[in-house]
Amino acid sequence: MTQLFPPSGLPGTPEPDSARSPAPQASNAQLAGSGSAQPVRSVQEVSTLIEQSAHDLRSSLNAIQSWAYVLDRAFDTTPAPAQRALDGIRSGMQQQLALIEEMEEGVRLLADEAPPRWQQLDLRTLALQAIADRRHAAEARGVLLSPLSADGSAIWSEAATPSSAPGAAADTADAATYRIDGDAMRLAPLLRHLLVHCIWRAPTGGAVSVHLFSEPDYVKLRITESPPLDSQRSASRLTALTDFFGRRPPQGGETPSRQSSALLLTRRMVEMHGAVLSAESDGCDSDKVSVCIAVRFPRHMRLT
Structure with missing residues (x-):
């Protein structure tokens, strides 16, 4: 028993x-x-x-x-x-x-209508923490939560932990690659909510992965969802997410697709950071297309 x-x-x-x-x-x-x-x-x-x-x-x-x-x-x-x-x-x-x-x-x-408190934040460290916080939720649903990938290299939690061992200075310089201006009280929940949204959508036995890409003026975060069982749902999901992220009304008077509370919060927090949400596809085979939710965070906020 x-x-x-x-x-x-x-x-x-x-x-x-x-x-x-x-x-x-x-x-x-x-x-x-x-x-x-x-x-x-x-x-x-x-x-x-x-x-x-x-x-x-x-x-x-x-x-x-x-x-x-x-x-x-x-x-x-x-x-x-x-x-x-x-x-x-x-x-x-x-x-x-x-x-x-x-x-x-x-x-x-x-x-919360309090103004943002901007500071330099390491998006890599925050992404690692979000993965650690939501790993139990993924395991409970039987979903594989892959290690963080930063510009194509797998990163484990220890890699973002300050250390006095040789090579710590190089790691600090590497961490600066993923630094952005952010509000810590809002950015950390943003990542957790976006990640848990993708976990809840994944079927049992599916997988979710998080990727970071360094760009000259931006740091791009991309979460790849598990491919849907019905391949035709990928195209409709891409369209629904694109309309939702861009706040565009559906065409032809159709009823807007319902999105989760996690995505509603994510959109609000992303816009507050001056970032851009987009929906992307990962995979060339029509029957193996995965939907990705991407956020491009500006490295520096333009204060007005």
């Missing part, structure tokens, strides 16, 4: 409020004294709403988890069909919890 962690509460028991207690909010008087009461208040109210909604969603999932735990413990040897059903329930719950986490961060970032 599969060993499970005990549920956080009895079946149907809501998640304790203390588990996700929001940070103390400043009073209206304090906000008024700051000289920026309305924007701060708006963001705080949105943040509180997000936290409460996420808490409510987690409470329902905890109840389902509790019942799954009880059912699994009810049998000395769980029948194979029941075990598969319980495994599916647990997998679905993990996916939903991950989506709730992404939703919390995404909506909060979209509501």
Whole structure:
């Protein structure tokens, strides 16, 4: 029988409020004294709403988890069909919890109207961290998340870690190849959300890979999706992504294709960085075309 962690509460028991207690909010008087009461208040109210909604969603999932735990413990040897059903329930719950986490961060970032805090950032280091953060999500879906490729060479996480060993200076110079002006509080989530979007789209047994390319005035990030099972879907996806990234309405009065919340956040964060989103194809064979989402980040922001 599969060993499970005990549920956080009895079946149907809501998640304790203390588990996700929001940070103390400043009073209206304090906000008024700051000289920026309305924007701060708006963001705080949105943040509180997000936290409460996420808490409510987690409470329902905890109840389902509790019942799954009880059912699994009810049998000395769980029948194979029941075990598969319980495994599916647990997998679905993990996916939903991950989506709730992404939703919390995404909506909060979209509501944040604070001006960017520009600094020099190593896109290679941030891409490596995004891959490390989302590797568990890829493994849970049975998706291969390939090592980062920088200008055609595979890069492992240790390569971007500062070191006092011989050759560290050369590595620092190499890291400068992928430096851009960015807002760290927004750029790191941008990469995570874009990566998790491609992971969720990949079928079981598929693969997702991340590539960096150094250009004179830009650093290009490209994420290659796993090829769709139906080759004809590649062309329609390329068109839908191109229209979405370019904010172009569909032709002939067609209904716009729905995109994930991760891509909505990505588009907003990319535009804020002065970067350009595009959809590309990888592969010449019509039955093996992979869709790639590319972002060209300018090395230096043009402040107006």
